[in-house]
Amino acid sequence: KQEVTQIPAALSVPEGENLVLNCSFTDSAIYNLQWFRQDPGKGLTSLLLIQSSQREQTSGRLNASLDKSSGRSTLYIAASQPGDSATYLCAVFLYGNNRLAFGKGNQVVVIP
Amino acid sequence: SAVISQKPSRDICQRGTSLTIQCQVDSQVTMMFWYRQQPGQSLTLIATANQGSEATYESGFVIDKFPISRPNLTFSTLTVSNLSPEDSSIYLCSVEEAETYEQYFGPGTRLTVT
Numbered sequence: 001k002q003e004v005t006q007i008p009a010a011l012s013v014p015e016g017e018n019l020v021l022n023c024s025f026t027d028s029a030i031y032n033l034q035w036f037r038q039d040p041g042k043g044l045t046s047l048l049l050i051q052s053s054q055r056e057q058t059s060g061r062l063n064a065s066l067d068k069s070s071g072r073s074t075l076y077i078a079a080s081q082p083g084d085s086a087t088y089l090c091a092v093f094l095y096g097n098n099r100l101a102f103g104k105g106n107q108v109v110v111i112p
Numbered sequence: 113s114a115v116i117s118q119k120p121s122r123d124i125c126q127r128g129t130s131l132t133i134q135c136q137v138d139s140q141v142t143m144m145f146w147y148r149q150q151p152g153q154s155l156t157l158i159a160t161a162n163q164g165s166e167a168t169y170e171s172g173f174v175i176d177k178f179p180i181s182r183p184n185l186t187f188s189t190l191t192v193s194n195l196s197p198e199d200s201s202i203y204l205c206s207v208e209e210a211e212t213y214e215q216y217f218g219p220g221t222r223l224t225v226t
Contacts, residue, residue, distance in 0.1 A: 031213055041122075043204055044155075044217040046113070051212070089154065093213050100215060102154040 002027045006090055006103035014111050019077035021106040023090030028068050035064050035075050036089040038105070044089065048075070080110045114139055114207050116218035124224045125195050132191045133221045135205035140185035142210065146178070149202040149220075158203075161188045195225045 003026045013019060023033070032051045036044040048057045048064040050073065056065040061078040077084055087105040094101060115138040125131050135144065146158040158178055159167040167180040181189045192199055206217045 034215060036217070041202065041220070041222055043118075043202075043220040044206075046214060046216060049212060049214045091155075091215070093215075098213075099157060100155075104154045 002030075002092060002094055002101040004090060004092060004101050004103040006088075006106050008106060009104065010107040010109075012109040012111055013080055015080060015082060017080055019075075019080050019084065019108060019110075021075040021077075021088050021090075021108070023073040023075070023103055025071045025073075025092050025101070027094070028071055029095045030068065030092040031095055032093045033064075033066055033073050034091050034093070034100075035062075035073075036091065038087045038089060040087075047088075080108075082110045082112050084108060085110050113214075114141065114209070114216045116205060116207065116216060118205060118218040118221050120221055121219065122222040122224075124226060127196050127225055129195055130191055130193045131195065131221075131223055132189050133203055133205075135188045135190070135218055137186045137207055141207040142185070143208060144182065144188045145206045145208070145215075146180065146188075146190045147204045147206065147217075149204065151200070155204065158190070192223065195223075197225045199223060200225045 005024045007022045034049045035047045050057045050066040063076045066073045087107045089105045090103045091100045117136045119134045144161045147155040149155050158173045159169045161167045161182040163182045179191045202220045204220045
């Protein structure tokens, strides 16, 4: 069974610092990995999608890397802003059963 | 990317009643998914809804408790029946892009059962 772990579970950083969020998964037979943002009580917003053949994806201040062989992904958010405060979820799409397996999220607070 | 809307956005219901949640997509999609997110937890897949066939339920979820309809390629409903406080959660629908399997989510329905 695929297990997805996100570390740290929660973190607070001062505005302007770079954020580093980690995601690990136990089964490397994934089709892709997706990072989402969730604001309290709201739905999920897709941030970045990395296909299994790719090493990284970038969108603005966000950069996500994928090391499939070691079962790791990292989301970098440069120059954090208070508006980046949210929970960030990592999910892997699995070959075979065509299901998303989610981590529990990294809860981020950016302090002005 | 698909744009998904859900109704209602939130509701407070009494135990023993039912709530039907609607999910509308702005494009035709083959598969729609329903998730539950209990307080402080991550997302759990309830079922997959294909148009023209019965929904496929994940382990621990049954049709009597979570009946699903999928009348066409842009719309689905999830009913949560015989509500109890343990059903208090955010319910989300999602769709996937056929070629990349990228997932898109609706804004969620926040259900509180009293």
